Amino acid sequence: MNTNRIFKKLLNIAVISSIPFLANAQKANWQNLDLKADSVFGIGTEKAYKELLKGKKSTRVIVAVNDGGVDAEHEDLKRIMWMNRNEVAGNGKDDDKNGYADDIHGWNFIGGLKGSVDHETLELTRLVRRDQVRFANTTDANVTEKDKKDYEAFKVERSDLEKQLGEANANLAGLMGFKNALDAVIKKIGKENPTLEDIASFKPATNADVRIQEILGEELKKGSFTNFYAEQITEGVKYYSEQVNYNLNLEYNPRDIVGDDPNNDKEKFYGNNDVAGPDAMHGSHVAGIIAADRTNKLGIMGVADNVVIMGVRCTPNGDERDKDVANSIRYAVDNGAKVINMSFGKAYSWDKTIVNEAMKYAASKDVLIVQAAGNENKDIDTENNFPNHKDLDEKTIASWITVGASGPKDDESLKASFSNFGKTQVDVFAPGVQIYSTIPGSKYKNLDGTSMASPVVAGLAGLIRSYYPKLTAAQVKEIIVKSVVKVNHNVSYKKGEGEDAPKVSVPFSDLSISGGIVNAYNALKLAATYDGKSAAN
Template sequence: MNKNQIKKLVALALLATAPFMSFAQKEKANWQNLDLKTDSVFGISTEKAYTELLKGKKSTPVIVGVLDGGVDYLHEDLKRVMWVNKKEIANNGKDDDKNGFIDDIHGWNFVGGKEGSVNYETLELTRLVRRDGKRFANTTAQNVAEKDRAAFEAYLKNKETLERDLETAKSGLEGATRVKNLIDDLVKKVGKDNPTVEELRAYTPSGQTETNIRNNVIRNMGKGDFKTFYEERIKGAYDYYYNQVNYNLNLNYDPRGIVGDNPDNSNEKNYGNNDVKGPDASHGTHVAGIIAADRTNNLGIKGVADNVWILAVRNVPNGDERDKDVANAIRYAVDNGAKVLNMSFGKAYSWDKKVVDDAVKYAVSKDVLLVHAAGNDNKDLDVENNFPTNKYLDGSVASSWITVGASTPTDNQNLKAGFSNYGKTTVDVFAPGYNVYSTYPEQQYKDENGTSMASPVVAGLAALIRSYYPKLTAVQVKEIIMKSVEKVNHNVTVIKDGRAESVPFADLSVSGGIVNTYNALKLAATYK
């Protein structure tokens, strides 16, 4: 295998993680809370605010609903800040507070049932094609009823998209498998489970293919260690494509039976279980730590907010969340006192947008601020969908909703994270979302990338404002966050149609800036 073939395979295998920058690049710990002027990274000046504005001030606790894939509530940096339902007696098998949920001590899991919890799920696109495939099984363009023509054409388009995506995923899995096997064989011959760059260089390859794969490993490792590189990039890429082929895009895969509900009935409410950790709490645990990791215990990291209770609501599997679960998660969190909701999830299609719209309207009516991640597809949301959205079916807009894009630490042309969605009228603000270090299940910590990390930065900021200024409404808190951003007055690079373009950062969001804790708290103090 020649050098170019190896490069092509490696590139294909790493496609799933391609939006991120150099693997070896490491940011300052807690960079998202640091200050641009004093720390030389474009954080949100949280530490400066605590030092100069909040010292000695009193605050009231704020409940933040983390609507996600699960939270490790026993993590050393989270266990003190987890919400506890004091009206419920733990593990007695009874619904003590009569809210319809048995033993909901730290929250609820809407993607679980009596027999366990859903881990992998299909994408919404897959579910729509499966549903409509049954409906239009014997339908053609010639015999379709006129009243069904629009739905039939949408089905054909979705089917074509699914088939194309599945072929891409199969090709990606083939490439990722080939690269993984080549690297596995190389490491076995080197004789080290976690070889250093020096040990890889010292090994004499047996042929050109092995030489090429060794050189590619060395180049992609950079200054990082092999084990981390392998887990995050090589195995990560393999797992990504494997899951797409076998679960996400598989028309024959349907795990919903474990929940025991009727997934087609959006009005169902009292289903699920109390396992808020679930089978994979990595994403939600990371999100929760960004918001509120214990700032007093001298362990791990520091969350943005210092007086918060994390209410865990599991509604997101490894695949696309279902609209009924999203709606029920919103209502559950609101009914249990959450004043800020973090929603680090999204999808390109919606099964029942109305049921989510109604839940969002309910949250808005209860003075709740909803914070949503913009998504990681480098798309312009002014022209492409990312559900859920703040725009209702009737065209009106949720007043207390913030959509968040992801930024990097560098105040230059790379300030917009390469993966982040954007939109001059649809994305409200940007916040740190690249190489953010936070809590991970089983007492671990890890760097992660995504608007999923940027959204909890803003949710933490919103909770901090509501904690120190409890009389402010959700709409006022949004207004303060928007008005107090650190404006960015230079161009950044955005990849459009495969080409790099230089565009004003101000054109990527409504506010044209990065959220800033110090500015926001100073502005909040002026509100009566």
């Protein structure tokens, strides 16, 4: 999940992106608006409801949110949460004999009798920890031919871990330095929440003061100091502290909380029924995008109007384990989900095979999987992002959509600056910038990421399967891909990392298989023409 974290950095502070030129009324729902009617590159959901679905009957569809946790009590989610009617809540028994006791709203594969995992290491950290024991006494001079390939991989992974940890420590130190200088300026001003006018009238005494004044002068044009400090400084310190203390820490291992054998990939029946877990921010946001109650006149409106959300917790604040991912997919499939959203990914994999087998199982049971492409601005045709399509059969790929993130404006900024892409690995793009959705405590927030784009497509898939229940998973994918709004202009993005990275301009059509942005209106019109024919491979 680490690869889908919303926080991003520029220089020594995080920069939360914004949507220019959108009216406040549009911001909360822009992903569902229409490009021609509303001048923002949404997917035309509201147009579809108004012109295509009015008066039509639909069938309830279960969409699983395989994520970090869902707040089942949120005002905009509680009515649309999946209820396991074959289970008696709170009796501690497995009434439906599915192997999971009291799984009322879903299951938590990273919990146990001792509670639930919050922070976790990266997969890279776990691989290095495993292999440094194996190769403790191995050198280039004495490595055996049999072990040479694994040893070379270990050296690359160890070097990568050292590099990432060094960068995290440096970024944390830089951010703390900035925070201390900022705190000193705020103390001199004498106001906890200074205004733009307060900053302008401040008389800097040092070069650091001048720099702080310049930064705040720009930031307070966008919003309040309180929001800036919370979202960029506090969140930044938290992010890098978690990297240093948990994600990249070889000594940290929270798996005892679960109580399973993490090396036993055949083990399935572990965890607990806490689908929220200690941090339900990400999963709740995803769930709201898919299906937030469209009838209660509260908060927001999800894409789909007759789906229920099954919460399947498998991703911590760190990298998910392949064992948990595979089991979460199988749980969702076996308990009736027809669409699974997976807004996570990682650069390394412990056991890709077990995840591939679960993907194949989902395809064999006619379940569509929708996955976020990742937020590193990388070409995942050439760089690893797990899980991926690269060694799977066509039937499985036909039931799996990978989604990149787009912005609201139909210009060179259309590709979200952070979004991964790939001419063979990414199927479609969908709105993923400043998406307003549900977060724990019946609250709402804007977040960016392919993590937000993926549930837009999962919601669309659920919508199609709800109104056209005879369509197969492969047909639904085919419809979504074929019905995109093609983008016939170039987009710009930075190639590489850092402030000096060059900016390139490429045809948007080079970034994905479809070359376009998903569109609910077009997809539903196309779905109406299908009569049970087989989807093309």
